[in-house]
Amino acid sequence: MAIQTQAKIPVFDFSNLDLKSGTSPSCSSFSACKDVCNALEKYGCFVVELGKNTLSELHNTMFISIGELFEFPTETKLKVTYDRPFHGYSSFPPFERMMIDNATSKDVTQKLTNIFLPNGNDNYCESANSYVKLTEELDKMVTRMVFENYCVKKYYDSRMESTTYS
Template sequence: MAHLQSAAMPMKVPVIDIFDESSNSKPGSDAWMSKCKDVRAAFEQYGCFLATCDKVSLQLQDDVFLSLQQLFHLPTQIKVQNTSEKPYFGYFKHPCIPLSESMGIDNPTILQGAQGFTSLMWPNGNKTFCESIHAYSKLVSELDRMVKRMVFESYGVGKYYDSHIESTEYLLRMLNYRVPREDEREIDACPDHTDKSFMTILHDNEVAGLQIKTKDGDWIGVEPSGSTFLVMAGDALLAWSNGRIHSPIHRVITTEAGKERYSLAFFSFSGETIRTPKELVDEAHPQLFKPFQNMDLLRLYSLDDVQKYVDFISQAKCGA
């Protein structure tokens, strides 16, 4: 059940139990459709929600975050070998964002994807890292698919779900936010941004810092928990939904002194052309975006020339 706030309560990200095993919550049931509406409402109001998911055991989480510590403690000359032709799919560290460092695994749900990355970092192998990252990615991809099915069905366009999933490409970004020095206390660990993905699922080592900006301009903190995963809409999902779904601005601030923050960002990108279903276009909801490619959006965002990205977004909007 989604915990949506009343006006008298402080703003919090809604919590939804996605994998309810009760027999009355199976796809097609009234309980299922009710949950689909909860997911849709959370996306439309907040652009995100916290999904309770016990499929990823606490032991697996411990193994993954221990593996991340080992990964980021490797020499820089090894980490920079994580390269990709796709922007933000490889090693990333920027002087303007001094507190963070990140790496990426393309297609982590496929064993070869996890093995290829592991061999690059540890030529002699690291079985624990490879197995834990691969297992984690497969389980989180189940959450990704379930949420998308709920979104598609809530809008009455479930017939497009299978082709979307078949075209989906996954990226697992592993992020490390180091402890700031005294003169870095005012620096955001990760500045304000929206994701260019279709959907993102975030999880951390229970160190606070992630904040979501509401439509009203208020920042609300996301309470870290081993039993919840933040499911967030990206700009591609906003366009697909014809502007119904909100793609939230978010950031990471430094809040817990002396604690390193490790985070896993599981991105999904559509391999299909992002095109608003005709069922979501009517007189009350005229088409807002022209069709575009998800990866084109990401590539243009990665350019230093901000104007090119702004021009792309403008051209993607109908009537531009």
């Protein structure tokens, strides 16, 4: 009789790293680079712990707000449009999606806020900007770790220059 076990997604504690610096510790002295790459190779993902309660609150606030966006009438959601295919609002019942192009731009967040909340909501706009900036900083740090681990660090800057966040 075979025993089956479920794989657990790896969890990494990045709470002691400075995300805003835009740099990660050197992979030669930071074993997390290899661990992160192993997790990506084996599972395709991992969980990051940042150790701040406010981040959990920010995460929860964003997911509640995103859920509320989908409760708006279809006519309102259809105002979120872009020239790029599959960006903006689309519906494939029973599924809906909203792809926001260049999400790290405060102007884009403000435009989206104005569509859904024409009377304004500075709280939502600020939370959205904070959440997007945090995820951008995490992406840059993890990407740098991966590039360093595979000895292709020289391509990191050009990759980041061509990256936009949706």
